[in-house]
Amino acid sequence: MIIEIQTPVTKEKVQAAIKKISEGSSKKTLRKHFGKLQRGLDGLSYQKEIRNEFI
Secondary structure: OOOOOOOOOOHHHHHHHHHHHHHHOOOOOOHHHOOOOOOOOOHHHHHHHHHHHOO
8 A cells, every 4th residue: 555645744644544544444354254165074173184185
C-alpha cells in the first residue's frame, strides 16, 4: 500500500493519512469458518496416513 502525502509534509497530514488508512482497513479473519468442514476424519490419523504414503 502506498501513502502519498503532498509537500509540505506536516505532522497533521501524516496523522490524517495514517488515520484514513487505519479506518479503511479492518482485519479479516477465518475464525467464522473454523469447524465448518465436516469430513468425519480424525486429524491425527489422517496426517499420519498422508505422511506414510511418501515413504
